[in-house]
Amino acid sequence: DKVDIFSESQEVINRLEKSIGSFFLSKAKQELAEGAAERRILLGCIDNMKDLFQNPQLASGFWKEIEHPELNRSLTYPGLFVRSSSVEGGIRGRAPLIGEHNCEIYSEIGISKDQILSLNQAGVI
Amino acid sequence: MAGALEGIRVIDFSWVVAGPTLTRYLGDFGAEVIKVESHTHSDQMRSMPPYKDGKPGLNRSAPWANLNCNKYAVSINLKHPKGTELVKRLISQADAVVENFTPGTMDKWGLGYEDLVKVKPDIIMVSISIFGQTGPYKRRSGIGAFAEGMSGLINLFGWPDRSPSYFQLVVGDALVPFFGVSSLLAALEHRDRTGQGQWLDLNQLDVCSYLMAPLLLDSAINGREALRCGNYSPASSPHAVYPCSGEDRWCAISVSSDEEWLNLCAAMGDPDWSHDPKFATFAARTANEEELDKLISSWTAQFSPEELMHLLQKRGVPAGAVLSGRWIYSDPQLQHREAVWYMDHAEIGRMGYYTTPFQLSSTPAEPRLPPPCLGEHNEHVCTEILKMSTEEFVQLFNEGVFV
Numbered sequence: 001d002k003v004d005i006f007s008e009s010q011e012v013i014n015r016l017e018k019s020i021g022s023f024f025l026s027k028a029k030q031e032l033a034e035g036a037a038e039r040r041i042l043l044g045c046i047d048n049m050k051d052l053f054q055n056p057q058l059a060s061g062f063w064k065e066i067e068h069p070e071l072n073r074s075l076t077y078p079g080l081f082v083r084s085s086s087v088e089g090g091i092r093g094r095a096p097l098i099g100e101h102n103c104e105i106y107s108e109i110g111i112s113k114d115q116i117l118s119l120n121q122a123g124v125i
Numbered sequence: 126m127a128g129a130l131e132g133i134r135v136i137d138f139s140w141v142v143a144g145p146t147l148t149r150y151l152g153d154f155g156a157e158v159i160k161v162e163s164h165t166h167s168d169q170m171r172s173m174p175p176y177k178d179g180k181p182g183l184n185r186s187a188p189w190a191n192l193n194c195n196k197y198a199v200s201i202n203l204k205h206p207k208g209t210e211l212v213k214r215l216i217s218q219a220d221a222v223v224e225n226f227t228p229g230t231m232d233k234w235g236l237g238y239e240d241l242v243k244v245k246p247d248i249i250m251v252s253i254s255i256f257g258q259t260g261p262y263k264r265r266s267g268i269g270a271f272a273e274g275m276s277g278l279i280n281l282f283g284w285p286d287r288s289p290s291y292f293q294l295v296v297g298d299a300l301v302p303f304f305g306v307s308s309l310l311a312a313l314e315h316r317d318r319t320g321q322g323q324w325l326d327l328n329q330l331d332v333c334s335y336l337m338a339p340l341l342l343d344s345a346i347n348g349r350e351a352l353r354c355g356n357y358s359p360a361s362s363p364h365a366v367y368p369c370s371g372e373d374r375w376c377a378i379s380v381s382s383d384e385e386w387l388n389l390c391a392a393m394g395d396p397d398w399s400h401d402p403k404f405a406t407f408a409a410r411t412a413n414e415e416e417l418d419k420l421i422s423s424w425t426a427q428f429s430p431e432e433l434m435h436l437l438q439k440r441g442v443p444a445g446a447v448l449s450g451r452w453i454y455s456d457p458q459l460q461h462r463e464a465v466w467y468m469d470h471a472e473i474g475r476m477g478y479y480t481t482p483f484q485l486s487s488t489p490a491e492p493r494l495p496p497p498c499l500g501e502h503n504e505h506v507c508t509e510i511l512k513m514s515t516e517e518f519v520q521l522f523n524e525g526v527f528v
Contacts, residue, residue: 044271049344057262082308085324
């Protein structure tokens with residue numbers, strides 16, 4: 001019998017889901033995913049954060065180790081949202097400390113070290 | 126008015142949602158986007174109801190139309206050798222190619238990145254997929270929901286005492302285009318500086334997983350696993366949607382400070398229950414949130430969402446009406462923002478299209494073209510863009526290149 005899930009009653013849906021559901025309950029998530037992939041059945045897992053760290057598809061290229069000298073360690077970040085054939089992209093470094101790049105940026109726009117010092121003493125930067 | 130992306134030409138093989146949304150943003154800002162389809166392989170979205178007057182047709186689908194305005198369309202038979210040749214000729218005069226087929230499909234047609242680079246060395250190809258162009262899952266079939274599930278997103282939605290709920294939006298399909306636009310613009314800028322093109326692998330798994338950064342770090346460093354929490358927030362209490370007058374109408378309220386809490390109490394007329402110490406602090410309110418929400422709901426039910434929103438905002442309490450359907454069209458802020466463009470279409474007639482959700486002051490997005498009928502611009506693209514003679518165009522037509 002044909003079932004149109006968009007117009008079927010909740011009772012019928014519940015009955016269908018119960019029988020499919022008991023099959024799912026008998027298998028581990030990974031086993032279901034691998035079995036479905038082999039048989040070309042569309043099945044998607046609901047994963048949590050721990051699962052992401054184990055995900056073999058993300059394992060290559062997605063994660064980046066970022067140094068945190070202020071914590072004396074490096075942390076694993078999700079490193080990119082797009083991959084390129086020829087250009088390196090994604091996260092380069094951790095979020096900045098307040099005013100961390102004062103000297104670097106101000107000198108780029110032509111403010112001398114002495115000026116930076118006076119501005120700092122005057123409470124401007 | 127010339128758009129910000131005037132002069133950029135994009136050959137668009139994409140279909141359904143993610144790719145066409147990306148290319149629509151490009152077309153909105155003046156890029157010349159040329160959709161490549163055929164009558165045997167048209168954009169699947171063309172078959173998505175609702176249709177104009179409920180009558181199916183390849184040029185009558187409302188959701189397809191909304192995603193495909195500001196584009197041209199050609200119908201080319203890619204199985205015909207002259208069809209592939211014609212497409213390559215188009216690509217040789219283009220800046221970018223966008224596609225979202227299962228990885229390997231474009232290669233099969235002789236239109237993979239390695240093939241395109243021979244035709245135009247600095248071409249930028251954007252390939253959108255669910256899992257990516259490489260890796261153990263690259264050949265797996267999937268839908269957007271799989272990336273949303275695998276990235277941990279779906280696990281966050283719903284109530285703590287129930288299994289995960291799904292959300293009606295296609296989050297991956299909606300987000301990937303934004304990352305795609307910025308990546309493509311960066312690639313164009315890189316090409317202008319260095320002459321180097323590239324192949325961009327943009328996939329829903331990477332994009333949705335990338336969003337999880339704070340939760341991933343919390344898990345890795347603090348050993349804390351993010352849990353489902355309904356509408357609650359770790360930083361605000363009360364924080365929920367409350368019932369209003371009318372059928373299925375709601376208003377969201379979020380209190381993030383004691384000051385906002387006192388403002389809310391004042392707005393409610395300082396009822397006795399609001400003085401109870403079990404609601405006096407953030408911690409206390411969080412501990413008694415279910416009871417608190419019931420009490421607030423008994424007050425909110427008398428107002429429409431719009432009345433409640435304005436009343437509370439005037440009192441310094443963050444509140445927002447929950448809108449849907451016709452309520453969106455009549456919202457004064459959205460009207461002011463011209464959130465809907467109206468254009469005439471040959472088969473659909475007059476229809477509203479969602480405006481681009483981001484704007485530029487000097488070169489705003491504009492409604493330039495209604496969505497194209499299948500193969501509508503075959504002659505225009507061949508004779509005006511490729512400068513083909515009418516004779517050559519007719520010859521190709523007779524050979525069955527345009528189907």
